[in-house]
Amino acid sequence: MPESAEEVYARVVAQVGVDGHLPMPAQGGWDIFPWEGTGLRPRVVEPPSDEPPRHGEGDRNCSCTGSPAKGAIWANDRWEVRAPGQPGGLPLVVNLCPLEHLDFEDLDDDMAAEFGLLSVWLHRIISRMPNIGRVHVQKIGDGSAHLHAFFIARTARMTNILGSPAVDWDEILPAVPEDIWRADLAYVAKHLATHGGTALV
Ligand SMILES: [Zn+2]
Structure with missing residues (x-):
């Protein structure tokens, strides 16, 4: 059975708690990582909820008209x-x-x-x-x-x-x-x- 969002989140909470920050990934040390400094940290992972609606589905409009866009x-x-x-x-x-x-x-x-x-x-x-x-x-x-x-x-x-x-x-x-x-x-x-x-x- 594929892992659910709740199971992923539970693994995060088990590591750092509900409000804890996961450690910086190894990517933070790459030469091509665009950011430097000691204050960077991942955002707190939020608990699972519904998928956020996208433009062009549900009651959210898409700007398409079937013809080429302005840009x-x-x-x-x-x-x-x-x-x-x-x-x-x-x-x-x-x-x-x-x-x-x-x-x-x-x-x-x-x-x-x-x-x-x-x-x-x-x-x-x-x-x-x-x-x-x-x-x-x-x-x-x-x-x-x-x-x-x-x-x-x-x-x-x-x-x-x-x-x-x-x-x-x-x-x-x-x-x-x-x-x-x-x-x-x-x-x-x-x-x-x-x-x-x-x-x-
Ligand atoms: Zn569209």
Whole structure:
């Protein structure tokens, strides 16, 4: 029988009590851990409750309309690539999303196949840009029930902005100048459109 949230929580309480803090993980000592100092500690683990509602399920609306969103940089009849409203500290962070209100497990085989192709194309285009060291791909989805896979590019040769913590640096580093960011988005959209669909920027 898979372990329940109550059993996980009971194990936490057995180690540190109801209000206790678990110890810092080994990750805190990694060279690529973005934070330093002696005051860091994990938050107190809260007892299990209901799953928090996400945008696009129950009575919470999703902003999707079936058409490309305001921030879309590329779209075809079924998919769009969205950029945030402003640049962050990493060179590029974009989302691949279906136009229809679908989550990952809702994709039929044709949509799943197209998701795979678009993901590889998008990854290849961004990772071949001369300033990019790596592209990280994430699908999380605790905030919205509308699939929004992340493609997160980090700058090459910045040697402690690596691995999964690279994502945190998007909010730490000074923002990329907007003209450079917009030119990079247009480059990605133009190259993705060579596989079909339309560049929107
Ligand atoms: Zn939606």
